[in-house]
Amino acid sequence: xxxxxxxxxxxxxxxxxxxxxxxxxxxxxxxxxxxxxxxxxxxxxxxxxxxxxxxxxxxxxxxxxxxxxxxxxxxxxxxxxxxxxxxxxxxxxxxxxxxxxxxxxxxxxxxxxxxxxxxxxxxxxxxxxxxxxxxxxxxxxxxxxxxxxxxxxxxxxxxxxxxxxxxxxxxxxxxxxxxxxxxxxxxxxxxxxxxxxxxxxxxxxxxxxxxxxxxxxxxxxxxxxxxxxxxxxxxxxxxxxxxxxxxxxxxxxxxxxxxxxxxxxxxxxxxxxxxxxxxx
Numbered sequence: 001x002x003x004x005x006x007x008x009x010x011x012x013x014x015x016x017x018x019x020x021x022x023x024x025x026x027x028x029x030x031x032x033x034x035x036x037x038x039x040x041x042x043x044x045x046x047x048x049x050x051x052x053x054x055x056x057x058x059x060x061x062x063x064x065x066x067x068x069x070x071x072x073x074x075x076x077x078x079x080x081x082x083x084x085x086x087x088x089x090x091x092x093x094x095x096x097x098x099x100x101x102x103x104x105x106x107x108x109x110x111x112x113x114x115x116x117x118x119x120x121x122x123x124x125x126x127x128x129x130x131x132x133x134x135x136x137x138x139x140x141x142x143x144x145x146x147x148x149x150x151x152x153x154x155x156x157x158x159x160x161x162x163x164x165x166x167x168x169x170x171x172x173x174x175x176x177x178x179x180x181x182x183x184x185x186x187x188x189x190x191x192x193x194x195x196x197x198x199x200x201x202x203x204x205x206x207x208x209x210x211x212x213x214x215x216x217x218x219x220x221x222x223x224x225x226x227x228x229x230x231x232x233x234x235x236x237x238x239x240x241x242x243x244x245x246x247x248x249x250x251x252x253x254x255x256x257x258x259x260x261x262x263x264x265x266x267x268x269x270x271x272x273x274x275x276x277x278x279x280x
Contacts (some may be wrong), residue, residue: 005036005116006037008034008118009117010038012041013042020080022151026275028084036089042074042076042077074095104134105135107136108139112140116145120149121272138250145276148272158243158245159244159247160189160246161188162230162249164249168279169249172248172249172278176247177215179277181215186216187243190203191222191224192224193226203222238273245275245277248278251280
């Protein structure tokens with residue numbers, strides 16, 4: 001996404017009554033800013049069935065729950081589409097499959113033919129949302145922008161890059177170039193103490209690269225994390241500097257889908273402090 005994102009996907013959980021989630025609001029604003037086509041995908045919520053019910057009763061309840069969810073996703077997707085039309089945003093509507101176990105794979109497939117996927121940041125109790133976020137990050141080949149409950153600005157003025165010189169961080173930077181160009185301040189933040197960064201591309205080289213792409217005066221910051229808690233240092237920096245978008249690479253310890261997420265990626269996903277752009 002070196003150029004402006006022209007195809008944006010937003011995946012949000014359907015609700016009854018319909019509610020504009022932080023991700024949907026962010027995606028609508030972003031699409032309007034870049035004159036992008038916005039694809040809206042309402043995802044079915046988790047299915048809840050009382051454990052005491054068994055047999056035919058449970059099957060009937062499950063069928064009823066699926067039908068209710070299907071109607072909810074259709075209603076939510078159409079409502080989001082009307083919002084987009086009212087805002088003058090070109091919009092496509094995708095209605096997610098109603099089977100919960102397919103929602104993550106479905107969203108990842110849609111993301112592959114979009115420049116960016118915007119999603120609500122998972123909360124501690126939202127296992128299904130967390131799984132969907134992970135699958136899109138690692139299986140779509142596209143960047144994911146997570147929006148926290150407090151929302152965010154689609155044209156951030158202060159942006160930070162969590163830079164460790166890795167290929168994943170480089171991919172994230174490339175996907176976020178359009179955000180950097182409009183920002184007032186861009187910080188390249190390297191945190192020492194967790195891993196050896198000596199063989200990675202230095203922050204000064206990244207600053208020169210960004211300057212050649214029209215980014216104004218990117219600033220280098222080096223933070224120490226003697227206890228190895230990179231996440232805490234990044235979150236503290238974001239809070240102190242009023243960062244409105246954090247960009248970082250997503251790491252997993254294996255190439256398989258069921259891989260264990262890297263420590264920093266996992267910790268950051270547990271409590272997303274500001275809009276967070278991740279790429280793998």
